[in-house]
Amino acid sequence: MKLKLPLASALFSAALAVLAPLLATSIAFADTLDDIKARGKVIVAIDPTFAPYEFTDSSGKIVGYNPGHHGGRRQEDRRDPRVPEDGVQRHHSRAARQVVRPRGFFVERTAERAKRVSFTVPFGKSANVVLARAGESRVPATATVESLAGLTAVVKAATAPEKLLKEFNATLAGKGLAPIQIVSLDTVEQTITALLAKRGDFVFDDITVLGAAMQQNPGKLRSAGELGAAQWMAWATRPDDTRLNKLISEVILGMQKSGELSALQKKHLGVTIVVPEADFIPKP
Numbered sequence: 001m002k003l004k005l006p007l008a009s010a011l012f013s014a015a016l017a018v019l020a021p022l023l024a025t026s027i028a029f030a031d032t033l034d035d036i037k038a039r040g041k042v043i044v045a046i047d048p049t050f051a052p053y054e055f056t057d058s059s060g061k062i063v064g065y066n067p068g069h070h071g072g073r074r075q076e077d078r079r080d081p082r083v084p085e086d087g088v089q090r091h092h093s094r095a096a097r098q099v100v101r102p103r104g105f106f107v108e109r110t111a112e113r114a115k116r117v118s119f120t121v122p123f124g125k126s127a128n129v130v131l132a133r134a135g136e137s138r139v140p141a142t143a144t145v146e147s148l149a150g151l152t153a154v155v156k157a158a159t160a161p162e163k164l165l166k167e168f169n170a171t172l173a174g175k176g177l178a179p180i181q182i183v184s185l186d187t188v189e190q191t192i193t194a195l196l197a198k199r200g201d202f203v204f205d206d207i208t209v210l211g212a213a214m215q216q217n218p219g220k221l222r223s224a225g226e227l228g229a230a231q232w233m234a235w236a237t238r239p240d241d242t243r244l245n246k247l248i249s250e251v252i253l254g255m256q257k258s259g260e261l262s263a264l265q266k267k268h269l270g271v272t273i274v275v276p277e278a279d280f281i282p283k284p
């Protein structure tokens with residue numbers, strides 16, 4: 001399984017209220033964790049163009065899964081006046097990267113990258129999902145590539161899911177099975193509309209995109225499972241920042257145990273994702 005890494009800051013900020021007492025009592029040798037404690041805030045770079053995790057709405061406000069549930073608003077009395085209203089100071093400078101070292105949103109977590117940075121436990125993932133109409137009997141409850149032979153897929157054009165469908169067709173051809181007919185459209189909204197209008201048998205797209213579609217069309221759509229490789233999303237720190245890395249991982253797992261993480265995922269992503277505690281680093 002591959003892993004992706006976000007340029008988002010707010011999931012970490014979401015746990016700031018939890019982190020604050022821990023940071024206050026941290027007295028070990030000086031490192032990035034001590035710098036954060038002394039500064040009173042986490043500085044990271046973000047690129048708010050990746051809905052539904054973080055994106056800019058029509059009013060210019062950054063919204064989504066990450067900025068929607070950060071801890072900054074719960075600590076307004078401690079807010080630095082230089083920090084924007086949403087509580088996250090944004091920089092794309094080298095100084096910002098020295099705190100939590102983002103490498104890019106949706107960057108694959110490869111074994112090579114794992115040699116250069118240390119990843120926390122994941123907080124989410126990207127996976128391609130088969131979405132069918134609730135009453136569509138030709139798409140099984142748990143789809144396989146072979147079970148989709150001869151059916152019609154609706155997909156957003158020029159995307160990784162479209163490319164993957166073409167790879168599936170190569171596999172089907174090698175087995176002497178009928179190809180998946182592909183209808184490529186410009187937007188996700190168009191693919192969902194086409195599916196509901198019975199122009200296709202299923203939509204193939206990212207789990208979070210389709211999770212939102214299911215929320216918007218209750219009772220009309222169902223997931224038929226994931227196909228292809230999934231990619232975990234996590235934070236990255238410098239390899240020597242072991243204390244910071246460990247603390248972030250503990251907070252994420254604590255949020256999962258309490259149910260807070262799944263509640264936030266359901267609200268913003270439309271799906272819940274169980275993140276692993278171990279064995280998520282790609283093999284060389």
